[in-house]
Amino acid sequence: MSVETLESNVSEPVRRKGLAFHRDRLWLLVVPMTLFFVVFFAFPVLILLADAFDKPTAGRVTPHGDFVLTNFIRFFSFPQYYNSALLTIEIAVVSSIIAAILGYPLAYLIAKLEHPTWNTVLMILVLASMQLDGVIRLYGMMVLLGDNGLINGTLIRWHYIDKPLPLMYNVFGVIVGTVQITLPFMVLSLIGVIRGISPSFEEAARSLGASPWRAFRTITLPLTMPGLLAGMLLVFALSSSSYVVAALMGGWKVWVLPIHIFERISNSGQWQFGAALSTILFVINITAVFIYLAVSSRMTGGRA
């Protein structure tokens, strides 16, 4: 039943006085959050954008209203900077593919499991690992993968290898860290769509003679594509943005954009160039959102 039909059932006096937050005064509710987001989100982002187009002056933090492209020209003239953007994208793409492959079975299990206790336990595990401080999980991974870590230490002590395997302080380590941190987001965005598919579709395919694998591949997988894409987008955005994963798992040897941003500003006081790099990072994420929207509307034939 829609709100309109309900409205007409309400007696006259109630309608005249209205509800506390209905129609006339409803907008009051959104005033605090709007003000907060305009002052502390929209405005700062615009200021940072102004900084990115400002004349670079070492040590000066704030923009003073020039409009030059110096910072962006510098970005596109030096391989260390544009390659860093490409590396950021590569790591984010690879991580989102691995997270999709790894996350799908678990999401499927949680979505279809009808045992309430196990379902809740698995949900708590996934949500808790999503919400647990990333630095704590990175600590665990560093102890596991480091040169003197559990894997290398044990293998060396048991004489399987002489030199530690390069598991960390390189791109491999950053990808492992990123996948670990972002996997719960992938699982969570898949659970919703998998649950939304009526099991009778797959049953129909099965009763018509399709193997379980074929029923999955031709029915369930295409129907869960929107959730899979949304999850990959989320992993991509989180992965390209993370400073702490690259700093710890990459050991300042994997120069992704967030590392460059921090290094330029903190070590050289180049706020304008840092702001330009931030803008480029944000543009990369926005582009990912648009690619996602385009792909998902093509896949669903404009239905979603």
Added chain:
Amino acid sequence: MREAVRFHWLIWVGSAAALLVLLVPVVIVVMAGLTAGEYLTFPPQGLSLRWVVTFLRSPTFFPAYLFSLELALITTAISSVMGTMAAVYLTRSQAKGVAAMRGLFMSPIILPGLVLGLALYVSYVLTNIGLARTFGGLLVGHVLVTSPFVLATVSASLVGFDISLEEAARSLGAGPLQAFRLVTLKIIQPAVAAGSIFAFIISFGQFDLSLYLGTPNLTGLPYAMYISLRYKFEPTAAAAGIFAIALVVLSMALSSRLVNLTRLVSNARLRW
């Protein structure tokens, strides 16, 4: 009755692999914090509480833990109230700008924390409002990154909420605010609680914002751990991690009693 779903073996293997990836680092932290040795080896050298005691006496980690708790509590109070109010508006209003507003409120999720911290810092310096490198300035950042989660959680519980319940209360003589408080707020209360818990935990574990908004004496636990991790693997940091892990698992168990987590996640897809 439909017979229970039977899973392909690939689903079991894949799920086990994913759970290993999720849980192994956490188990390692717990073991490293409880090890009897100077550092964690395999096989472990036995259990002891020495690092837990060191953590509780630590001049850096324990105050950082308390600071994170304090900051997370204040952040939660603000973003829960603000996010719940906005969620009620966004799910009830038929105004044109609603989608754009939701997009704005959800966008801190895709803006990198490092970039958001930087943007806030530059704007604090520019406007000279005395928030740069202060508790208030850091708090603003935390409210920005946590309120989308409250908004999404509460919105999910309001989808399909039948407004006629509130109208019924009104026609039975309740005042407008009374009807809202006794009916709507009562029904969405579990979701508000769950949203607050999410906000609390996300604020507690927030790292990237502190790079530009924190100061040496405004250090939360993630930052303190980061600093120590850059140089060595102190078991004290792992012991601090155990307390954070306990906090998160308890909060999640608590919220699973308040709301159906699977249903919540199905409804609250974080969209923008």
